[in-house]
Amino acid sequence: MPRRGAATFVDVRYPGDALCATIGRPSRYRGLMTGPAGRSGLWRQPSDGVWLTASSLLFIGIDVGLFLAAGPTTGFLGPYAALTLMVACDLALLFLFRFPNPVAGLLVAAALAMLASDLFAPGLLLPVEKPTLMTVPTITPVVLSQLARLLDRRRLLWIAGLLALLAARPWDPAWNTTPFGLLSTALPVAISLYFEARKQLLRSLRDRAERAEREQHLLAERARAAERRRLAGEMHDVVTHRLSLMVLHAGALGVTSADQQVRSAAENIRREGAHALDELRDLVGVLRDNSTGEPKAPNPPPAGDVADLVAESTAVGIGTELSVRGDPAVVSPTVARTAYRVVQEALTNVRKHAPGSSATVSLHYHPGGLEVCVADTGAVGPPDPALAGSGSGAGLNGLRQRVELVGGTFEAGAAPGGGFRIGAILPAYVPTTEGAAR
Template identity: 55%
Template sequence: MWSRQRWFIADTRGEAAMLVLVAVAFIALDLPVGLVGPPTTGAAGPYAGIALQVCVDVSVLLLARAPRMVALFALAAALLMLGSDLFAPGLLVPADPIVLATVPSATPFIAYALTKYADRRQALAIVGALTLLAAQPWAPSWSTTPFGVLNTAVPALLALYLRARAELLSSLRDRAERAEREQHLRAQQARADERRRLATEMHDAVTHEVSMIVLQAGALRVTTTDPESRAAAETIRTSGTRAIEELRDIIGLLRDDPTAQLRHRLDTTGDSGHGAGDRRPDPATLVAESRAAGHPVDLVVDGDPAPVSPVVARTGYRVVQEALTNARKHAPGGGTTVDLRYRDDGMLIEVRNAAATRAPDPDLAGSGSGSGLDGLRQRVELVGGALRAAAAADGGYQVSAILPAQPPTADPDGQET
């Protein structure tokens, strides 16, 4: 492959090729004109004018690296040509030249490139001097003045226009990117505000109502004498207490960034397995609840859950919970199997339910938001796992999840490890 270092005359291969082509083009133009036209008759020899023009043409190769030096060399050549024309006819310019210009033929390109590459004020000063020598305002003539301006000032003005246009486009592009970033930040802020509003609503309304249910269930458990009613009240109270804990977690996720919340749980857990993050819920309790509600569930557990971190275990608990909830809603009477396989590198969860044996309760089936699996998939992906949910060939449904033993964490540079 071509590298930038090979093109020592320019930064890119295309730019270097352009300079070579321009230099060759001017040499190919000056040599025939100098050889066909009258030779110089001064002490420098008959090819002094051609040699001077070719030297300026070759210097074009250095325009990208030393534009001011090339322009000053062209200016010096123009001064020599003008001095020869005024004080020593025939020395560097033939006494009866074919071309009446008193500046090198490569001057238009040099003026253009100088304005493009060099400092603007220095470029305009040098181009102004070249224009003065080419136009010869002290002896204005239709054969020299218009062509002098055309060969020097016009290319520089064109370069200024293109340079200003490129700067304007770059400014507009930067402004558009900045506006897009600001719009993205405003959208993020709006989402954060909405999350906080939802968290406040859940805290003020839902948590209050569930707390009232827990209190009433506790009072019923104390006052009732019926054992079945006391057991049902205790179940309601326990479920309500657990729901309040889950609502606290959800409110925390809504108020804070989910990734930050996960990292906080990881930080509080550590390697010792102690702390707030060491709550390791048991999916067997979900199976027992489903059985108590009249839904047949088989539980298969293989392996030791100890290598799985509490955060991942909690996510696995959510997978089983959501799958069993959907099975009770949409497939009443159909048997369900919960298969949990623990390994050193993670866990595999499969919840399969058979087709419903009776019609679902329309109120219960329509009570969900329809986004439970989507939210569950996001939660599984947050800990580095993968979730799959699809209908089975026998009319049932299967939810599968693969979870790592440890969720991904972030290094100081913000990259996942």
């Protein structure tokens, strides 16, 4: 609801457009302005005041010139009665946008008075020797052209028809009266109505184009959502099945084998396969469309502890320090697994491409989410060609996609003091069933 005392604008579109009401902002079409705040100005825009003032002064100059050419009036209203009436109509143009109905009424009253003076009291409001045979104010074409934008169609036609009748004098047609009367009344209205109709048509076409663009965007979003559901279904049906078989076979091998090393390796394979299933289940939950209403299993615990990754990196000769601030409980398991993968991939890159360097892992937990940063000091010697070439080259791109999938931001690049830095800013939760529950 608008505030008490605020201006209220009602936007009305004519045939071909939908009815639109806008509260609290100016109308793009015809405006009916009410309320105390609406009475503070005469014009909708400063440029309106400029051209209205210029037009009013121009027609005042024309009327003064006609007065000097025709001479004063001879009636009891004085020698300047005709000039005073014309100047009053010219000055009324300044108030046209604020008071369109009173200005139109003044114009009609002036035309009636001029016609009555010409028929019954020559010299009263028109000089006896008239420079023109027009019996409407000279400002009439400008006023009528703007009333086409300000008044409803029926009222405009009534006013324009009455002024055309008074100006053309069909009861006494003459070549020097009727054509000029129609040109000064009917023609401006017809031209203004044409341009208004064209403007409304262009607005309508623009609205349709914008609506079609929005519909295309919605269709594209729907297609992407359908593709995500299809991808989630395929991952669930194919990859999960194969991983489950791998975990079962590794568990069976660990139970039946008599060799301790084989049992240990089988347990590692089973554990990593179980972690992969957990992450795959979480990724499927992110890809699925929640609007389908499909029940989803609760998300599993995090895939691992970052401290274990730091210990593994230190064990292989990469001095790694871990800095943790805040409470890890503020983020969901989905975000914790994403942070785990960021640190894992970053430390893997350090081992591959920066041998002899040291690394720092920083985790900052806060109510808004988690900030992850992994930085190394730079390679001391050349990397091992076999180790450096063992990757697919898509590790950082994969990390970026993983981080953006949960709504985070990712950056990677050279550190100012040397070395390489990988950072990610993650939200506290992602819009899955798990996140909604939290």
